[in-house]
Amino acid sequence: TVKQASKGPGLYNAVAALSAFDADLVLDHMNLTDNEANPLSARYSSIKITNSRLHSKVLGDLINVKYGHGYIENCRFTGNDYPDTDGIDYDEVTDGVIRNVVIHDFMGSNSDAIDIGEAALNVQIDSVLLYNITDKGVSVGQQSIVRLSNATMINTNLGVAAKDSSWIYVSHSTFYGVGTPIASYEKNVGHAGGNITVNHSLMSNSYDATLLVDDKSTLLITDSQSDNDTLSTVLNNQTGTIGFPAPGLYHLGLGTASFNNKGSNFFPEQPAPTPVISALYVNSTKIDSRTEFIELSNPGTMTLDLGGYQLSKGVTYTFPAGTLLKGGHSLLLVKNRFTHLEWLTNPSIHEWSEGSLANEGETVRLNNPWGMVVDQVIYGFGGPWPSVDNLDEKGLKLLGLERDNHLAANWTTVSYSSLTGLSTTTDHGRPTLYPNPCQGPVTVYLPDGSTSRLDIYDLSGRLRFSQQVTHGNTLTLNLPSGLYLAKLGEQLIKLMVN
Known part of the structure; x- marks a missing residue:
């Protein structure tokens, strides 16, 4: 364990808690989680770090390797909320290896799990779990070449991104709850775009487009499946429900045999579940005794602090500090809290700031305090979504919190009174x-x-x-x-x- 270490006096060769310059460094079973500087930096060196834990309390990369060789295996990287802070940064590294690694909770802007650049060549990334990353899971630029296999990415803005004449070869990987899983584009004008090939991979519950490619870039995808956007069937791709057993709990049931030899089988842990949109009521006929609402539920067992979470599409609302949601419990976000007197003293009822739920359907999006999309439902009424009879004024209800709420087949219709627990008709026993x-x-x-x-x-x-x-x-x-x-x-x- 190295604790309370700071930078050295040198501006170039002593920039981290542990620094290597023109050296061979082997580290095993290290605990680098409580220091006053970035954990590890290497220049013109060969480093090997295994079976270790890294965390930083400051801005900057947890491991930064330039102009040498890096080998990282069986390590955990826990992030912070500083901007421009990557888990692993390889620059001009040849034959680098990243294997059996978990990288999570890098919440600051422009923060990647893995950043490969400056003509790094033949970098092998195998068996990685990357989750809660505000920018990219794996970023490759500046004429670098990377081979990525058996990767699982959950809740990242971009999954893999190639730009500036770089190449990424992706195989047997799973992307769930990723804004755009595959992105190939020109970042710096005149440096050309990116080049990506993808095979035997799964892309599910993408919050934006599944694929992004500009006219300066290339993208080839084969033998893969998406349940959001249609993939070309010419190259043996499929579009449709993938069938994870409990995606609402991030239990993806990963195993290549389960999905026709597609996807990752590396899933050493399940990230803590995030709040999910579990019911919607639109009030299309505008009955005074009812109001539009969105139900949020906690599918996990631990209490969630919703302070700073935001509804950013469909309706607008930011949950105040101290809003707690117990495991297995729900709360309502309503258009008009005064619709029912019982709601006025109920702390689980919140009134949104502005907006309405469209009768014809629209996107409802939930962001965490760092702006990351953590849940999204694009609802509708009728094919493939359940049809809601205006006379009955039913709402939409998720069939189970373990289910994937972006798929219409996982929703049913339920009466307003059942959704709210309140009667909307007169009490026939008294005036x-x-x-x-x-x-x-x-x-x-x-x-x-x-x-x-x-x-x-x-x-x-x-x-x-x-x-x-x-x-x-x-x-x-x-x-x-x-x-x-x-x-x-x-x-x-x-x-x-x-």
């Missing part, structure tokens, strides 16, 4: 007024069809409305917005006027 809350006229309900006296008081006790009423009467109250106490016969009713 009442509906809708409540109201934004206009109210209707009197008397179970025996009789006549009764209706008196409405404000919270100061002042009588604001008084009238003899009959069952079925529709009344215009002309009251300011607020909470009132209504007495209908002997029945006391809390009435909310919006």
Whole structure:
């Protein structure tokens, strides 16, 4: 274990907690997680590090190797939220190796799990799990050449990216919840684009396009499958549901035998689940006694802190600090919290800032506090999504939190009252007024069809409305917005006027 180490006095050859310059360095079973500088830097050196743990509390790469050879195996890299901080950075490295590695939680902007550049040649990356990366899983640039196999990437902005006359050869890899799994493009004008070949790989639940390639670049994909965008069938590709057993829990059931020799079989751990969109109600007929809402659920067992999470598409809302969601529990984000009096004192009910859910369907997107997309549903009504009968005013409900919510087949229709746990009709056992809350006229309900006296008081006790009423009467109250106490016969009713 190396602790509390800082940089050395040299600006070039002593830039990390451990620095190598023109040296051969072998490290095994190292704990480099509590230092005042980046863990490891090597220049004009050959380094080998195995069975080790690395973390940094400062800005910069956890391992940076320039102009030499690097061999990394059986290591874990835990990130931070500083920008421009990569897990592994190889520059002008020849015959480098990265194998059996887990890299996770690099949350700062422009932070990659693995960055290969400056004409690094013949770098072999095999059996890696990369998750929660704000920029790229594997970035290759500046005329470098990389072979990537048996990689699993979850929740990264880009999966693999090639640019500036570089090449990536990708095989037997799985991309889940990645914005764009494969990206080949020109980054610097005049340096040409990237070149990528992909085979025997799986791409699922992509938040943007599955593939990105510009006119300066090449991309060849064969024997692979996507459940988002259509892949060319000419090269033995498939499009359609992949069938992971419990993707909502990031249990992808990885194993090449399960998916016709496609995808990764390297999955040494499951990332902690993120909140998922588990129900939607659109209120297409605009009934006053109902309101649009989105249900978020925690599919895991540990409590999630939602402070800073944002709904960024469909509707807009940022959860305040201290918003906690227990494992297996749900909360509602609603358009109008005053629709039901029970919601006013319920901390699990949040009212979104702006926007509405489109009747015809649209994208609803959830971002974490660092801006990463962690969940997205592009819902619709009717083929392939379940049809919602406007008369019944049903909503959409995910069939199980372990299921993939971006697939229409995993949703069903459920009544509004079942989704909210609240009745939206009159209580047939006692006199009442509906809708409540109201934004206009109210209707009197008397179970025996009789006549009764209706008196409405404000919270100061002042009588604001008084009238003899009959069952079925529709009344215009002309009251300011607020909470009132209504007495209908002997029945006391809390009435909310919006």
